[in-house]
Amino acid sequence: MERLARALGRAPLHLVIIAIALLWISPSLGMLISSFRPQGDIINSGWWTVFQHPFDFTQFTLENYIRVLTQEGMGRAFLNSLFIAIPATLIPIAIASLAAYAFAWMEFRGRQALFMVVIGLIVIPLQMTLIPVLRLFFRLGLSGTFLAVWLAHTGYGLPLQVYLLRNFFGALPAELFESAYLDGASRWTAFLRLLLPLSVPVLASVAIFQFLWVWNDLLVALVYLGGFERVAPVTLKLSLLVGSRGQDWHLLTAAAFVSMILPLAVFFSLQRYFVRGILAGALKG
């Protein structure tokens, strides 16, 4: 009896939580379901009506996906996003690791001051850099190229990455490096053979954050690739479809899902690193 009374007393708690969870998931659910419904159905009835006969799979179709991937250019955009995001993740992390190694384990005058300057750059919002960098890219003939976006993301991602990596590198025991140097290892060998393998967890968190940041970015792609649809990543392509296909929800929902499938896969498979990466990345200005 007592257990029943306690369970009943906790009912409002469960109700509130379940209500919030349903509220949170229903927009995504609506998109997912609609992306599999034929255009005629989407126009004539709400997506929730599919639950009236949940086991009737004939009401679903892959037509929308085939169309957005082939005719509407989302397939191309998906590849573009990969071409953009992979180098735009690897390049800054490589550069940041080198710098963080120097800040953590090399002694030189002004080390602390220089490090503070680098951290200080976190406060600069992207908007402060757009016009001069765009002009620079124009002059160099780089606007509309993947290289421009890789370089820009490298610059923008560095301050936070140097900061996070230096903190991790600096916390490693000094004896490790001392004994490696005594054994005749050069700095470069210690970096490659000792530091990087020991730092895999933090490198993974930083990489996941940077990858998702770049994958989900609209602003940088819009400004530096804006006029060139051929190289547009999924975010840019999707925003263009919103403009041109305003009420074609069978296409927009499918295109939206294509744009988010990879981040969702990362989220579900690497949740621990993902959360850590996002939390650290929140500092980004």
Add this chain to the structure above:
Amino acid sequence: MRRGWGHWLYLAPALLALGVFLVYPTIHTIIISFFGPRSNEFVGLANYQRAFTAKPMLIAFRNNAIWLVVFTAVTVSVGLLLAVLLDRVRYEAIAKSIIFLPMAISFVGAGVIWKFVYTYRPAGTPQIGFLNGLVNALGFQPVGWLIERPWINNLALITVGIWVWTGFCMVILSAAYKGIPKEMLEAARIDGANEWQVFRYVTIPFLKSTIAVVTTTMIVFVLKVFDIVYVMTNGAYDTEVVANRMIKEMFLFRNYGLASAIAVILFLAIIPAVVVNIRRFRAQEAVR
């Protein structure tokens, strides 16, 4: 430790990239904010004067202020509420995943998802947007959620931001909440405090610095909010925000002077929040 100049080899690529993509552009943007649209004539403070007086900018400032208050208050308080409530149930992990999920997707994707939720059809035709479907089922007339100004449409956009960021607040606050010694909460309950009093006089004071970190992070986001508005309304029907205005001045009107002035204003507004944030973050790391 060794000395010499070898460390510069390790620092050079980073310093070069930072110089080219952050330091030089920032200085350049400040300079051209005092020049005309094409950066060839000095105009003094004219761009700033326009930025603070032009009608679209005033609307943008007002909307950023609404975002600042509503978005920050709701994300932080709902995040806190969820952190406390979810600690008491066994399906905490899955519920957290559901709330945190939107953090994984782009603001563009979130914008499309919610534009569909807000879809409006004239009364009498079948409603296909979830919200108007709900309104219809309750017997009311459908609402143009993204059109009714100034409150409904701005709040509709802010809701999208809340949907994305509440999970972030929840995860950080939950980690801090689990750090409260259980004996402290129990002691308060044994002394006769009810749940609200425990929350008010034990939980909140204990979480104060974490709440501050989360709040400043939300403020930084709000000041720069761009993608959601760009995709969903592009500032139409008085939903403009400052960051979107900057992009319009830059791309649409090719007024680099005014666009730069807006960027500088944004920068100055963000500095205090980010500095506080970095300080607290470092202080917390020192504790860990």
